[in-house]
Amino acid sequence: MRLVSWVGGNDLDAAEAKIDQPGAIAATLASASFEGLHLLYSYPEKRVANYLSWLSSQYALPLVKRRAELASPIDFHDIYLAADALLADLAQASSDPIAVLLSPGTPAMQAVWILLGKTKYPVTFYQATLEQGVQQVDIPFEIAAEFVPKRDQQLLHLSVGQVSASAAFNDIITQNPLMETLKRQATVLAVRDVPVLIYGETGTGKELFATAIHNASLRKDRAFVPVNCGAIPQELIDSVFFGHVKGAFTGAVNNHDGVFKQADGGTLFLDEFGELPLNVQVRLLRVLQSGEVTPVGASKPIKVDVRIIAATNRDLLQEVAAGRFREDLFYRIAVGVLKLPPLRERSGDISLLAETLLSGIYSTLSDAEHKKLSADAKNLILKQPWRGNIRELQSTLLRASLWATGNKITGADIQQALFSMPDSKSGILDRDVSQGIDIQELMSEMVQHYIPRALAEAKDNKTRAAELLGLKNYQTLNNWIEKYNVK
Known part of the structure; x- marks a missing residue:
């Protein structure tokens, strides 16, 4: 069996003795036997070369590396092309079974592995965690065995809850009084062109609100650029934010516009804003104060006109008090503040959202038989805590709709689609x-x-x-x- 994986940050840190744990790849090699290792990576060549040298000294097995040119670590298009090409080459070269290690990399990389492994290639999934160790993973659902490229993109968008670029306030489905108030407040903020900070747990709709604010603003005809601050490797943050010039560092073969330049005249959405390291917060504050960015390797700054919408699931005031977030940056961003409630606190909305999301699933999967939720399915949905909020509800409905055999989605279908998360x-x-x-x-x-x-x-x-x-x-x-x- 051949093991396939992305190289993750923890794997590199383990080789550089920055953490005590061995990293997911090394831990998996230590606990199971494989005949070869195939690694995808997008980190700088020098770090990866050092890691591979360290790994080879620990484990004697054939090792093949493949660099993936990614626009960002969460760019689904580039991740999909790299992962699909690797699995296709392995499947064509040999009939030996393939194992995919899910743990390293970003959530986008994990989502693509699962979709490819459940639709195109017969693979075995592994994961490695500190709590549970290395385990073979059973993904408890099946997607259509016949693979159609267009359908893969549709399922990919559904599985990650991707927000439409044309999202508007009418797309925020609610009959909850608090949510209606938040929509009205967001409508006011949209036309004021002030920075906005959106609080909320994962999956509560922060990006949907941000996109709707942009599309109702005076900047609606310019770019809306979303960035997941928690998914950028620290050594690439300056390049991602501010850009770089050709030759600025090894691998900089062309000039690259950072996200501030890409969003010039429009809106920059900084998701997972609370994950930014302190040293990056200082540089970001300087840009917001001056309205200028200096690409890596450049000698002159560039003027930019960008509206910032930031989102976080952290209490930034507590982060400020603990010294983990700059107070001056907080007050620079926290002009218009929206705090989105978790789904469990949105009384009257869960059933409405379930029906709406299910309708959206079937409109996307246009050749699928439309099925309704049975009474016991609705009751089970209402009893769930939905820790992943709307995103978890949508992915659960998607899984249930894919394998429900009758003309209704039953409580048993929903139960089977739920993940039993450790409490x-x-x-x-x-x-x-x-x-x-x-x-x-x-x-x-x-x-x-x-x-x-x-x-x-x-x-x-x-x-x-x-x-x-x-x-x-x-x-x-x-x-x-x-x-x-x-x-």
Whole structure:
């Protein structure tokens, strides 16, 4: 069996002794036997060469490397072309089985591996984590066995919840009063041309709001450039943001416009804004203050006119207090602030969104039989915490729609489509105390999560809900609701 993988940042760090763990690739080689290793990479040649030398000294097996020219580590088009070409060459060269290691690389790389491995190539999936070690992974669904290139792009867009470039406020489906208020506020911000900061958990629709704001703004006819700040290798951040000139560094064979230049006159959407390292925050602040960027290797700055919309799932005020985020940059960006609620707090929206998303799935997969959600499927959907929010709901509906055999999607179909994620104490008991914690906030988080679920299960009977929560009586429940401001 031949092992295929992207080279990830942790793999390189392990070879450079920056972390104590061996990295996913080395850990997998240590725990399972393979006849060859085929690696894709987009990191600088020198770092990769050092890593491969280190890896070869640890494991004696044939090793083949292949450089992938990616516009960015999250560019689905380039990732798809590189991964598909490698798997096609391996399948043509030999009938030996192929194993794909999912762990290294960006989520976009992992999504492409899964789609290719479930549609075009018979592969075995592996993953390596610190908690579970190296495991063979069973991806519990099947996509159409007959592969059609156009359909692959449609499934790819659906699987990652890609936002349409023409998204507008009407595309934000809701009947929840808080969400309606946020839409009105976002409409006001759109025409004011001020920086916007959008808070929200993963999958709550931050990019959808950002795109809608841009499309309703005076900049709507200019570029909207999204960037995932958490997915850029640190050594490439300056080049990605500010561009570079030919010959600025090894591999810079052409001039390259950074995202600030690409978004000149338009909007730059900085997703995962809270992931930026402090040294990058300083350079970003300087650009926002001066309106100028200097490409790597250039001697003169370039003027740019860019509107910034930033998004994060972190509490940036806490990050500022902890010294992990610059206060001056925070106040430069946090002019218009929108805080998107998680799906579990959007009362009245879950069923509406499920029906709307399912309709969108079938309109994209135009030759698929349209199926409705059964009553037990709807009930199961309403009971889920949806930690991944709308993105998780959409991907679950997509999986269920692909394998449901009748004219309805049943509760069993939904149950099969759900991923059973490790609870990890809901993140409550594994916080790093050395970084400081707010125990009252953690208590509030627990209470606000479980009391609404107990009330829903008890059909708003407070006596029964108190019993489900182990409380003495409904008066105690009322006290907790009041103390922790449970909605």
